[in-house]
Amino acid sequence: DAKTTQPTSMDCAEGRAANLPCNHSTISGNEYVYWYRQIHSQGPQYIIHGLKNNETNEMASLIITEDRKSSTLILPHATLRDTAVYYCIAHIIQGAQKLVFGQGTRLTINP
Amino acid sequence: EAQVTQNPRYLITVTGKKLTVTCSQNMNHEYMSWYRQDPGLGLRQIYYSMNVEVTDKGDVPEGYKVSRKEKRNFPLILESPSPNQTSLYFCASSLRRGGRTDTQYFGPGTRLTVL
Numbered sequence: 001d002a003k004t005t006q007p008t009s010m011d012c013a014e015g016r017a018a019n020l021p022c023n024h025s026t027i028s029g030n031e032y033v034y035w036y037r038q039i040h041s042q043g044p045q046y047i048i049h050g051l052k053n054n055e056t057n058e059m060a061s062l063i064i065t066e067d068r069k070s071s072t073l074i075l076p077h078a079t080l081r082d083t084a085v086y087y088c089i090a091h092i093i094q095g096a097q098k099l100v101f102g103q104g105t106r107l108t109i110n111p
Numbered sequence: 112e113a114q115v116t117q118n119p120r121y122l123i124t125v126t127g128k129k130l131t132v133t134c135s136q137n138m139n140h141e142y143m144s145w146y147r148q149d150p151g152l153g154l155r156q157i158y159y160s161m162n163v164e165v166t167d168k169g170d171v172p173e174g175y176k177v178s179r180k181e182k183r184n185f186p187l188i189l190e191s192p193s194p195n196q197t198s199l200y201f202c203a204s205s206l207r208r209g210g211r212t213d214t215q216y217f218g219p220g221t222r223l224t225v226l
Contacts, residue, residue: 043115044154046214046215097212098170
């Protein structure tokens with residue numbers, strides 16, 4: 001899986017949109033961009049994934065640049081419960097299926 | 112409710128005393144996997160299973176065993192636990208469709224301390 005780079009930490013005000021960037025400049029054509037989050041020491045929670053097109057679900061939106069070298073996860077109206085470590089993962093969905101978690105971004109939502 | 116369950120959630124044991132951490136999923140997923148999480152090292156894959164009776168080593172398999180006799184269960188066995196296996200353990204599962212693995216869903220975790 002390609003290496004991803006994320007800021008170590010970010011802050012966001014409650015009710016505002018949280019935009020979490022991720023660089024994956026060496027991503028290959030068959031690697032998807034996955035986002036998970038981990039609240040405290042709970043199990044990682046799937047958020048969203050995409051290959052080329054922008055994606056949206058009930059939790060978040062994923063914007064992938066045209067060259068696929070970077071992406072942004074958007075939490076449209078952040079709440080205190082969104083405080084977590086967010087992981088961006090470039091992942092091939094064939095083979096060993098191992099998810100490679102980096103250090104992630106620690107997002108703190110402030111009241 | 113679709114979920115991955117792990118038991119026990121917390122365990123303190125002593126060196127050398129065999130233990131098993133159970134993992135069960137109710138989503139009929141073919142793929143199951145075990146990870147351990149340690150400070151500064153992130154999540155690392157221990158073992159995985161593509162389907163019943165099919166298991167393979169991940170990145171850190173030493174000191175662990177697994178079995179996959181049924182689709183829903185994937186127990187992690189520590190035959191002779193040592194202090195360096197003190198960690199937070201997660202089980203995950205996903206569907207496999209056409210040779211591809213779908214999104215992985217994680218259990219709540221098992222915090223193991225080996226004294």
